[in-house]
Amino acid sequence: MTRILAVGRYSDVDAAALAAMGAQALPSAAALAALPAALRAEVHGVAFMGHESFGAAEMDLLPALRVIANFGVGYDNIDVGAATARKVLVTNTPEVLSDDVADLAVGMLIAQSRGFEAGIASVRSGDWQRRGPLPLARRVTGRRVGILGLGRIGREIADRLAGFRCQIHYCARTPRQTPGWTRHGDPLSLARAVDDLVVAVVGGEETRGLVSAEVIAALGPDGVLVNIARGSVVDEPALIAALEQGRLRGAALDVFWNEPAVDPRLAALPNLLPLPHVGSATVESRAAMGELQRRNLSAVLAGQAAVTPINAP
Amino acid sequence: MTRILAVGRYSDVDAAALAAMGAQALPSAAALAALPAALRAEVHGVAFMGHESFGAAEMDLLPALRVIANFGVGYDNIDVGAATARKVLVTNTPEVLSDDVADLAVGMLIAQSRGFEAGIASVRSGDWQRRGPLPLARRVTGRRVGILGLGRIGREIADRLAGFRCQIHYCARTPRQTPGWTRHGDPLSLARAVDDLVVAVVGGEETRGLVSAEVIAALGPDGVLVNIARGSVVDEPALIAALEQGRLRGAALDVFWNEPAVDPRLAALPNLLPLPHVGSATVESRAAMGELQRRNLSAVLAGQAAVTPINAP
Structure with a gap:
């Protein structure tokens, strides 16, 4: 039989749909080694979800593996080179989540610039009545905004910000x-x-630390940094120092170096708006991502072309 | 001499600029009656800021009044009819704040739909690591959005939302x-x-309660209500009941019936995103609003046409 492993923590809907395909659930790739070798030898497909590493060691535990279907657009945790070398196809779920990630980025820029977190707290605590208005915030319309990476998601972000007359x-x-x-x-x-x-x-490696201390310094004390990509792209200690010392006005991060174990210094910064990696965390995107993951898995296991392949082994 | 009263709580910058015009500061219109009658009789202009009522009674304390220059676009608290009857010109500060209010409205819709408040709390508290992801949020792109009132601000909101492919x-x-x-x-x-x-x-009176219990019911359990206009436009008890009972998915309010004394039931609702009336609360808008207020005041007192008049007494 063609055995599929559903690795990661799926929603009830996705777990049920994968089970209907005959997939066996595995909460984490770390549990792979504990599976019987006879079972591992029969695994042809992995439905992968999560941000843990999936590399050569994991692949070598699955000698008959033909496809790793990732739930998500980012696959920096999957060693695609190792997969290609083992003739394993890797797929992801692009496009279906671009709108949500772009919406989030624009919302984060507005919420950070306009002081949403302090404003909400001021109303909820009664401080608005007791202490009066908060310090003035800053405008978003007309700002000059840089998009680092004008792929599908970057383009959607830029298109939205153009509606705010941003340059x-x-x-x-x-x-x-x-x-x-x-x-x-x-x-x-x-x-x-x-x-x-x-x-x-x-x-991944080629973008690690791209937002360096020098880049952060170039933004300066009037600048805001938004990251909806991967924590690894930003030099996090340099960012923390700049925010602590007021050398950067603010930041809004949906991704972190060591998520979900966020550096406590970051979590304590009032000029940071932190979100728990929710770029694609909508009912709509997750449903579409699950469907695309399963279509990729079914196609490859049936000997057909993948819908959204990453490599060509 | 032409005496000006600067009524309200101004920023240091605006207070200094008004003082340079010879204005005398008065924290509240309620303090008018306590001024000596001889001083009141010399007042030709009022620079007004705030949301307290300014009606016939206040105007009658200033028999030589010629202009009320409001700091803000909304003037529902000023009795324009009473002003016109007394040949008092009323001015406001439109346009210069439209972008900021529109940015806020779009940011509030995104932040509410995408669960920003719960997300921020999850990172700051460490719950992200301890308890895992939050329930999925909802998409903004492609929603059908109704704009109640397509004036300057409504138009700016709609233009921005069109960039999110909203209908x-x-x-x-x-x-x-x-x-x-x-x-x-x-x-x-x-x-x-x-x-x-x-x-x-x-x-004002003509829009009071326009968002009725029936309108809220028509939005239904999948709908989100955003209000950046005036609290009076929404039937607040009906909104609270709908949010408490899950008959409306969520709301985001920058304005309230009795601000800043917000109804404690509203302040406790998890499906409400509340902000402390910060629609124009940016450094950029407030500077432009102060400048326009003073230009209106100077023009009228010099016998010239106001820049942005409301009435034609």
């Missing part, structure tokens, strides 16, 4: 067709040209 | 030139046609 600058390896937006060749040049910066590049 | 419906007394948006003649028809509703009408 869009971007950094991408290749020039894109845009309505007059300004391209920059590197993050530092981008940061120097803008007020605020939104990180929308892929994760 | 825009609106309610306005007269049809407007729009890119294919659907007009409705009354709030109930509007609420029945949309998922979410954003209130952007003027305050």
Whole structure:
């Protein structure tokens, strides 16, 4: 039989749909080694969900593996090179979540700039009545905003911000067709040209630390940094120092270096708006992501082309 | 001499600019009666800021009054009829704050739909690590959104939401030139046609209770209500009941019936995102509002036309 492992913590709906395909649930890839070797030898497909590492060691425990279908667009935790070397196809779930991640990025920029967290607390606590208005916030309309990575999600963010009459600058390896937006060749040049910066590049080794201490310094004490991509893209200790010392006005992060174990210094910063990696966490996106994951899995196991493959082993 | 009273609690910058025009500071209109009659008789202009009532009684304390220059676009607290009857010109500060109010409305819709408050708390408290992810939120892109009142601010909100591929419906007394948006003649028809509703009408008697229990019921358990206009437009007890009973998914309010003394039942609702009337509370808008208020005051007192008059006495 073709055995499928559903690795990760799925919603009831997705867990049921995977079970209907004959998948066996496994809460974590760390539990792979504990499975009987005879069972592992029969596994042809892995439905993967989560941010834990899935590399050569895990793949070697599944000698008959043909496909890793990731639930999510980012796959920096999956060793695609190791998969290709083992003739394992890797798929992801792009596009279906781009709108949600873009909505989140724009909402985070507004909420951070306009002081939503302090405002909500002021009403709930009664401080509005007792102590009066909060210090003035800052405008979003018309800001110069840099988009680091103008892929599908970055483009959706830029399109939305254009509706706020923001001047869009971007950094991408290749020039894109845009309505007059300004391209920059590197993050530092981008940061120097803008007020605020939104990180929308892929994760992984090639983007690690791209938002360096120098880039953060170039944004300066009037700048806001938004990251909806991967925590690894930002030099987190440099960001914490800049926020603590007021060298950056604010930040809004949906992703962190060591999530969900967020650095307590970050969690305590009043000029940071933190969210628990909810970029795609809507009923609508998650339903579409689960469906696309299962379509990829079924297609490959049936010997057909994957819908959204990452590699070509 | 031409005496000016600066009524309200101004920022240091605005207080200094008004003092430079010779204005005398008065924290509240309630303190008018305590001023010597001889001083009151010399007052030609009032720079007004705040949401307290300014009506016939206050105007009659200032028999030589010629202009009330309001700091803000909304003037439902000023009795314009009484002013006109006394040949007193009233001015406000439109346009300069429209962008900020529109940004806020869009940010509130995103923050409410995407669960920002619970998300922030989950990271700050460590619950993300201890208890795992929150329940899924809901998408904003593509929602059918009704704009109640397509004036300057309503239009700016709709233009921004169009960038989120929202289908825009609106309610306005007269049809407007729009890119294919659907007009409705009354709030109930509007609420029945949309998922979410954003209130952007003027305050005052003619819009009181426009968002009735019936309108809220028409939005239903999947709907979100955003109000950045005036608390008086919404039937607040009906809203509280609907939110408490889950008959409306959520609300985001920047304005309330009895602000800043917000109803404790509202302040305790988890499906309400409350903000302390910060629609124009940015450094940028407040600077522009103060400048426009002073330009109106100076013009009228110099016998010239006001920049942004409300009445024509």
